[in-house]
Amino acid sequence: xxxxxxxxLLVCLMVGSLLxxxxxxxxxxxxxxxxxxxxxxxxxxxxxKQVISKVKPKRIxxxxxxxxxxxxKAIPVDCILPMAGQRGWQMNAQAxxxxxxxxxxxxxxxxGWGGWGYNTSPDVDMNDALGLPEHQVIGTYSISYRFQxxxxxxxxxxxIVQDGTPGNTSFAFxxxxxxxxxxxxxxxxxxxxxxxxxxxxxxxxxSYNSRISVFGDYVRVDDKISVIRTxxxxxxxxxxxxxAMVGVEIEKCLKxxxxxxxxxxxxxxxxxxxxxxxxxDISTGLKFSVPMNNGRWGYLSGGYRxxxxxxxxxDAKLIDTVMEGGYVQxxxxx
Numbered sequence: 489x490x491x492x493x494x495x496x497l498l499v500c501l502m503v504g505s506l507l508x509x510x511x512x513x514x515x516x517x518x519x520x521x522x523x524x525x526x527x528x529x530x531x532x533x534x535x536x537k538q539v540i541s542k543v544k545p546k547r548i549x550x551x552x553x554x555x556x557x558x559x560x561k562a563i564p565v566d567c568i569l570p571m572a573g574q575r576g577w578q579m580n581a582q583a584x585x586x587x588x589x590x591x592x593x594x595x596x597x598x599x600g601w602g603g604w605g606y607n608t609s610p611d612v613d614m615n616d617a618l619g620l621p622e623h624q625v626i627g628t629y630s631i632s633y634r635f636q637x638x639x640x641x642x643x644x645x646x647x648i649v650q651d652g653t654p655g656n657t658s659f660a661f662x663x664x665x666x667x668x669x670x671x672x673x674x675x676x677x678x679x680x681x682x683x684x685x686x687x688x689x690x691x692x693x694x695s696y697n698s699r700i701s702v703f704g705d706y707v708r709v710d711d712k713i714s715v716i717r718t719x720x721x722x723x724x725x726x727x728x729x730x731x732a733m734v735g736v737e738i739e740k741c742l743k744x745x746x747x748x749x750x751x752x753x754x755x756x757x758x759x760x761x762x763x764x765x766x767x768x769d770i771s772t773g774l775k776f777s778v779p780m781n782n783g784r785w786g787y788l789s790g791g792y793r794x795x796x797x798x799x800x801x802x803d804a805k806l807i808d809t810v811m812e813g814g815y816v817q818x819x820x821x822x
Contacts, residue, residue, distance in 0.1 A: 576821065584814075618654055678712075
């Protein structure tokens with residue numbers, strides 16, 4: 489009986505041990521699970537993930553500065569004068585609104601001294617007697633090449649052609665006596681002149697805003713004045729002159745805008761001589777220059793010009809002409 493009780497007690501202890509071991513393992517598992525919940529509760533409510541994205545850089549655009557910005561920095565002085573550089577060219581065309589006047593003397597007979605009872609003057613007025621127009625647009629064309637920084641060569645030409653009808657004046661020309669009435673109203677007159685100059689230009693003063701030039705030119709003048717009586721006869725007076733001309737040119741910059749448009753004052757004066765002839769060519773005006781691409785310039789100028797020419801061959805032959813008036817001129821520098 490005692491053995492049976494002992495056996496039953498042993499069995500109960502073994503079953504209890506097994507049961508306790510199972511509960512013990514279950515108890516240790518629960519605290520572990522509970523600990524994880526505490527960590528979850530201690531953590532922030534929401535954890536934002538950091539997203540690394542590729543940010544597209546902004547495009548850098550190189551903006552060309554305005555003309556005002558770069559011109560102010562580029563110009564070393566407040567006024568810059570456009571001029572042709574070495575191996576540069578300058579071309580221009582001028583229209584002169586000229587008042588032409590003059591007188592001439594040409595006779596080979598006695599009519600010039602009032603022969604045959606006609607009290608004629610030896611000097612013939614080109615406007616009143618020959619009937620040549622007093623006002624005419626005369627063109628002058630010029631080109632120059634700068635072969636050294638201070639040296640240039642220049643050529644210019646001025647052709648003139650005028651037609652007229654002699655007026656109510658008696659005059660002697662050549663071997664003929666021209667009178668008004670009868671034959672006089674059938675007379676025709678014509679003046680042709682070719683004026684050419686070629687020479688050198690030297691710049692003793694050449695800066696950003698001013699220029700002083702001296703020049704020496706060879707001047708060639710060919711004149712042909714004809715008076716023709718329709719259906720009868722006529723006379724022609726030929727003149728040729730070979731002269732030298734020296735002079736000075738001054739150009740001063742007055743104003744340069746931020747866009748490099750330039751206003752300048754230009755003055756020229758020349759005196760011609762030799763071959764028993766004298767002459768002059770004087771002009772002054774304003775010039776407005778506009779920049780073009782690749783260092784080229786275009787310009788427009790206007791002012792006043794006076795040109796004279798006088799040659800006395802003998803007491804029986806001379807010519808004296810004057811042209812004066814306003815002018816406009818346009819040209820390019822490249």
